[in-house]
Amino acid sequence: MRLEPDADGGVRVTTRLSDIADEAGVSVMTVSNVMNGKRARVSPATIEKVLGIAARLGYVPNIPARSLAANSSHIVAALVPVGENNSLLVSPHTVAVVGGMETHLRHHGYHVLLRGIEHEDQVAQTVRGWSLDGVVLVEFPDEQIDRLRVDTVPLVAIDSYSANPRAIGVRSDDDGGGRLAGKRLADAGHRRVLFAGPPYQGMGVVGQRWAGFREACLAAGLDPDDVGAVEVLTSFEDGRRLGLRLRHDHPGVTAVFATADHLAVGIMAGIAEAGGSVPGDVSVIGFDDLDFARYTTPGLTTIAQNMPAKVAEASRIVLDEIERGAGAGDGGREPVALDVHLVERGSVGPPRG
Amino acid sequence: MRLEPDADGGVRVTTRLSDIADEAGVSVMTVSNVMNGKRARVSPATIEKVLGIAARLGYVPNIPARSLAANSSHIVAALVPVGENNSLLVSPHTVAVVGGMETHLRHHGYHVLLRGIEHEDQVAQTVRGWSLDGVVLVEFPDEQIDRLRVDTVPLVAIDSYSANPRAIGVRSDDDGGGRLAGKRLADAGHRRVLFAGPPYQGMGVVGQRWAGFREACLAAGLDPDDVGAVEVLTSFEDGRRLGLRLRHDHPGVTAVFATADHLAVGIMAGIAEAGGSVPGDVSVIGFDDLDFARYTTPGLTTIAQNMPAKVAEASRIVLDEIERGAGAGDGGREPVALDVHLVERGSVGPPRG
């Protein structure tokens, strides 16, 4: 037990393995083994005695010491890229992922470090500097994931379609979701539709949703020229601006598929503000099924992702790979794509006129 | 430089202080001093040489080793209580706080550990086990904060009104916000109003808002019997249920003040669903000014908190206290209350009839 002077002149108590060892009359290693569940080499009597003393003394393991000695920290980092203003991008999505990870990992004795990444090199640096056991990438652009060179720990990338074999992608069936949206609008009778999403490169999440959407529309007989796409960012406000200008900029369009519920809700607000009605004048369909989607008026029809499953899956995979003692992705694990489904509320109806 | 066999038979490189020291022909301590900016005792020439080698070798400090040796980790933990299901409570609020903290602290060389707390004893354990430098409590009930016994590191409690002198509270002017809401409704002519918020004990955030609201209503001449309160939780769905039953359960009420925008939006949705109109039949006013509040129809009139300021303030205080080398709150630092203001949108109007 180490007694240290306190700010108030009192003492602070820190129990170490050696304190327990002294009191139990055994070596430090024996105590260490008991504490870590490696009890094969310790007699039941000793185990009980050690555990009793540890409990009485309020032993709490020292994480840095353990990390240093074992070269493994029991930490999984949630890495999130930072924007221009150097602040973390915290969408509801990120939140759900990071919060869910913490819950899942805590139950398995792991911890979560939340870290913003300014430059991709920091990923490898963080892994080394912290002796991380695993990494989950949230909201990383695929091109950055492609370039990562981390091969000592498992790397799980949420919503990634990166070709990097070391990064295990966990995402929803974005292509299928796009198809569901396209089919829903076409089935309702819409002939001129618009896809609204952020600019994208390659076949990432947005590209997949667009591809699926377009495919379903064309399959339903829409004219390729009548299946448009418009680039907007993903905030409410971007959506609102699109909604305001919709009638003017896209006069013939009777339905919009937005790649995110934020965007969709913004679009609905913009349309209403401009004097239009949803779904009377324009139908709107979103993607995600965020909690507020059913509390708008009308409720937002949207493609629901199973976020809890996505997070659970990501957490499960990191842990799994850690236990396997795997370097990132060397087992060639397949990416995971989770099912999505259409949630019908009130924002899609027949085309006007 | 340590070369370690790799999964692929390659090698992995880890640069340590001693590698730099060897190459520069100086001692490890000199390198350590250079790296930590304690350069007073090192000649400019040596500093430059060491920095050059460090950069070339890609030196990354080992955090656990540093934490162990210095008994200080440069980690600030964001501690969040867990609910019954043992999962982290991640409200938009939590998110903003944790994300903002990360941004702020990263720029000062600190890191953020996100951890769910199942039992209050874990707070002190976490502080010791990780050699934490500081703690920020998010969404902790005041009674739990009252009972905390952590006196070695600064403790900042978001939205706390706890009497624990060691916990520095950072919150908005909840009482003032409540008054603003009450005055706004009374000024609009409402005579029977309702306060909707979660059950509360003592004078925490909810208690303050209620007190301020009630006070302003009474000051405006409303009958105390006509200033009601109803207990609901804070989700959209809780609000919706209240909105659905509002006309039936509270027939004379013409305006509702909800302690959270979630709740307020849910209430509006419920009222609309029951065939009522906002603000025609009932006025609704919220608290927070979350991003979606201006995209509902009508837009939500609400009391805006300055979240970025709250987070910045909390981060600033922890860092400040850490630099001061202070144990928690021993400087008797005053709690901080941030200004709020009324954001007028469309959900408040004159009473019906």
Add this chain to the structure above:
DNA sequence: GCGACGAGGTTTAGCGGTAAACTTCGCTGG
């Protein structure tokens, strides 16, 4: 009767850093 073996430990040698005390040496002031 003794070598092998397994149970139940102990010992040794770090992990990569840091704090604090100690050294060396050229200057400087009285």
Add this chain to the structure above:
DNA sequence: CCAGCGAAGTTTACCGCTAAACCTCGTCGC
């Protein structure tokens, strides 16, 4: 002319824990 000092390092000791090798019995098979 030398005690004293500051600049620029170096040395020593240790942070708390763990992996891996080593030790010491009692027992068991042949």
